[in-house]
Amino acid sequence: MDNQLYINRRERVFAEMEEGSCAVFFAGELVKRSSDSTYPFSVNRNFFYLTGLDEDGLVLQLVKTSQGRKEILYIKEYDAMAEKWVGRSIRKEEAIETSGVKVIQVIPQFDAAFARSVNFNTLSIVYIDSERFDTKSRPFEGETFGKKVKDLYPGLTIVNLNTTINGFRSLKTSAEIEALKKAVDITQHGVEAILRNLKPGMKEYEAVAHFNYELSRHNAKPSFDTIAASGPEACILHYVQNDRTINDGELVLFDLGAEYGHYCADISRTFPANGKFTERQKELYNIVLLAQKRVIEAIKPGVTLQTLNEIVKQTYRVEAVNAKIIDTPEQIDEIYYHGVSHLLGLDTHDVGQVESMVLKPGHVITVEPGLYSKKEKIGIRIEDDVRVTEQGYEILSPDILKEVEDIEAFMSR
Ligand SMILES: [Mn+2]
Numbered sequence: 394m395d396n397q398l399y400i401n402r403r404e405r406v407f408a409e410m411e412e413g414s415c416a417v418f419f420a421g422e423l424v425k426r427s428s429d430s431t432y433p434f435s436v437n438r439n440f441f442y443l444t445g446l447d448e449d450g451l452v453l454q455l456v457k458t459s460q461g462r463k464e465i466l467y468i469k470e471y472d473a474m475a476e477k478w479v480g481r482s483i484r485k486e487e488a489i490e491t492s493g494v495k496v497i498q499v500i501p502q503f504d505a506a507f508a509r510s511v512n513f514n515t516l517s518i519v520y521i522d523s524e525r526f527d528t529k530s531r532p533f534e535g536e537t538f539g540k541k542v543k544d545l546y547p548g549l550t551i552v553n554l555n556t557t558i559n560g561f562r563s564l565k566t567s568a569e570i571e572a573l574k575k576a577v578d579i580t581q582h583g584v585e586a587i588l589r590n591l592k593p594g595m596k597e598y599e600a601v602a603h604f605n606y607e608l609s610r611h612n613a614k615p616s617f618d619t620i621a622a623s624g625p626e627a628c629i630l631h632y633v634q635n636d637r638t639i640n641d642g643e644l645v646l647f648d649l650g651a652e653y654g655h656y657c658a659d660i661s662r663t664f665p666a667n668g669k670f671t672e673r674q675k676e677l678y679n680i681v682l683l684a685q686k687r688v689i690e691a692i693k694p695g696v697t698l699q700t701l702n703e704i705v706k707q708t709y710r711v712e713a714v715n716a717k718i719i720d721t722p723e724q725i726d727e728i729y730y731h732g733v734s735h736l737l738g739l740d741t742h743d744v745g746q747v748e749s750m751v752l753k754p755g756h757v758i759t760v761e762p763g764l765y766s767k768k769e770k771i772g773i774r775i776e777d778d779v780r781v782t783e784q785g786y787e788i789l790s791p792d793i794l795k796e797v798e799d800i801e802a803f804m805s806r
Pocket of ligand 1 (some may be wrong): 735776
């Protein structure tokens with residue numbers, strides 16, 4: 394993607410800012426794992442969205458005054474020793490080329506530069522980007538920065554732009570759709586590798602290894618911890634132990650995805666370990682598939698996620714009772730206990746979602762009904778990634794096997 398994309402996105406942020414203000418965004422820091430090792434760096438997705446840059450420590454500052462607009466990017470100082478040990482950091486020319494920001498300074502200058510811009514530009518508002526999902530987790534850099542500014546400059550107003558940028562991110566451009574399709578395509582390679590190798594007696598993690606191998610081959614990594622849940626474990630929604638032996642006659646539920654260029658695929662499939670569904674497994678599987686198809690067909694602008702979820706429940710109230718999975722429609726919560734959709738993008742559970750969210754062209758959502766019968770030791774989930782278009786929908790993952798006949802035919806090869 395060329396840098397005009399990022400310039401445009403920052404323009405949208407500027408448009409939200411008052412005159413006499415600045416906005417600060419952080420790429421994030423490396424997180425300590427143990428001793429001298431750190432977790433793999435994961436860039437703040439809003440920072441990446443605004444700059445296209447993926448390196449720890451970077452800071453973006455946007456200033457809007459009566460004199461005009463200024464963009465400054467702070468990168469690492471050249472450090473010969475660090476380059477020998479951990480590799481080269483981004484150079485000024487590369488940062489300009491990728492992000493389109495023209496003024497580049499080094500990170501140690503940021504504090505003084507921020508103080509100067511507050512004093513000399515007589516700023517009254519500082520915009521931060523602070524996200525928090527619970528009260529206990531480690532604060533992100535935007536939150537820490539906001540607290541510091543409040544402490545040092547009690548007269549300034551702090552405004553959080555997180556929801557605004559999340560709103561921008563929830564509507565995808567065609568370049569983003571292409572990136573998602575690429576992630577889905579790699580995921581399909583991984584799923585087919587699983588299907589070629591799946592057999593009774595193997596450990597769940599062995600099946601996952603085939604998936605991971607395909608991802609690595611395509612320079613991708615998993616979007617999230619892969620779920621490979623056989624038999625009764627499939628009733629646990631986020632089962633990631635993956636250390637059980639897969640038995641003959643069981644179904645195996647896979648929930649997985651490739652992340653490519655930071656865009657995340659999220660696919661679920663449920664396969665028979667020995668390559669052939671039993672009649673009962675087929676019966677349950679096709680109920681989930683029916684619900685999934687009904688939901689997909691209902692997707693168009695104006696529809697809410699709640700309505701989509703209701704389609705799943707409506708289907709189960711009839712079909713699950715007919716199939717005697719439950720006795721009465723009221724027992725549906727025992728066999729289906731999650732939502733059918735979430736947004737997808739730079740995050741697997743992408744930002745910008747609220748319960749009552751109304752679909753618009755450009756939204757990309759998952760469609761993932763599940764059905765979990767503890768009694769029968771069966772868990773089934775079928776998940777595809779779908780883009781909302783002007784008229785309706787486009788399935789981004791149309792070629793990943795999901796019909797019973799197609800799965801069985803593929804596995805018998
Ligand atoms: Mn999902």
